[in-house]
Amino acid sequence: MLGKIMKYEFKSTMRILLPLQLVILLLSVLARLEYNPVIINSSSNEVYSAAPNLFSGVITLTYFLSLVVANAFTVIYLFACYYRTMFKDQGYLTHTLPVKTMTVFWGKFLSNISWVIICGLVSVLSFVIFSYNDDFRQAISYLPEVLTDMADYTEMSVSAIIIYFIALFIFEIMEGLLSIYLCMSVAQLFSKHHILAAAGTFVVIYIFEQTITSLLLMGTGFWSYIFSPDYDSGKLLSSIMLPLLLVEILYVLIYYFLNRYIIKNKLNLE
Numbered sequence: 001m002l003g004k005i006m007k008y009e010f011k012s013t014m015r016i017l018l019p020l021q022l023v024i025l026l027l028s029v030l031a032r033l034e035y036n037p038v039i040i041n042s043s044s045n046e047v048y049s050a051a052p053n054l055f056s057g058v059i060t061l062t063y064f065l066s067l068v069v070a071n072a073f074t075v076i077y078l079f080a081c082y083y084r085t086m087f088k089d090q091g092y093l094t095h096t097l098p099v100k101t102m103t104v105f106w107g108k109f110l111s112n113i114s115w116v117i118i119c120g121l122v123s124v125l126s127f128v129i130f131s132y133n134d135d136f137r138q139a140i141s142y143l144p145e146v147l148t149d150m151a152d153y154t155e156m157s158v159s160a161i162i163i164y165f166i167a168l169f170i171f172e173i174m175e176g177l178l179s180i181y182l183c184m185s186v187a188q189l190f191s192k193h194h195i196l197a198a199a200g201t202f203v204v205i206y207i208f209e210q211t212i213t214s215l216l217l218m219g220t221g222f223w224s225y226i227f228s229p230d231y232d233s234g235k236l237l238s239s240i241m242l243p244l245l246l247v248e249i250l251y252v253l254i255y256y257f258l259n260r261y262i263i264k265n266k267l268n269l270e
Helices: 002-035 054-086 090-094 101-131 134-141 143-154 158-187 194-219 222-227 233-265
Strands: 038-041 046-049
Touching: 002 054, 002 101, 054 090, 054 101, 054 158, 101 158, 101 233, 134 143, 143 158, 158 194, 158 233, 194 233
Parallel strands: none
Antiparallel strands: 038 046
C-alpha cells in the first residue's frame, strides 16, 4: 500500500515538477552556449570562444534566477500539497482511505524526500553543464585529493567519508521536511491564526536546534580546539562529525514522533 501511495504522490506532483526540472536543464544548456559560444574561423579553421555579449548576460542571469526560483517553488509546492491533502478540505478524503494514517504520511514524506533529492541533483547537473570548461575540470580533478586529505585528517577511509556525507545530507533533508511538517501540524490545532502558529512553532524549533548545537560544540570541545595553541583541524573535524550526524538523527526522531502523535490524536480538519 505504501508503494501505491508513493506512486500516486509522484503522479500528482510530476505534472508540475518534472517540466520545471527539464526547463532548468534547457536553460543551463542555452546559458552555456550563449555565455561561451564557439566560433570557427572559416579562413584559418581556427576555433575560439566569443566574448559574452548583452544577450548572453541576460540568458545567464535568467538561468541563475530560474534556478533559485525553481528550487524555492519546488519546496513550497511540496509543502502546500502536503498541507492541503492532510489538513485542509482534501484531508477528509485522505483520512477516510482504507489505509493507516501514518502509511499515508510516509508515502507523502518519502515522495517529498525523493523530489528534493531529484531537484538537488538536477541543479548540480545544470550547474555542471553551465560551468564545464578547462578550469572546472581542473577543479574537479582536485576532489580525490581533498577526500584523501580529509580521510587522513579524520583517520577514516575515503569510502567512509563519502558515506558519512551522503547520510548527513539525507538526514538533513529529512529533518528539514519534518520540522516544517511539525509547524503545519501544530498550526492546524488552532482554529484561527494558522500562519502565526506555524511561524511561532518554527521559532521554537530554531531556538531548540541552536541550543542543542551550542551544547554539542561545548561538549565536543569545539571552542577549546579553536582557541588552543595546539589547534589541529583533523582532530576538530573528527570530534564533531559523529555528534553532528547523531544530532540530526535525534532531530528526525523527535519531529517524526511529534508529527505522529498530533496526526493520530489531535487531528483538527478544517
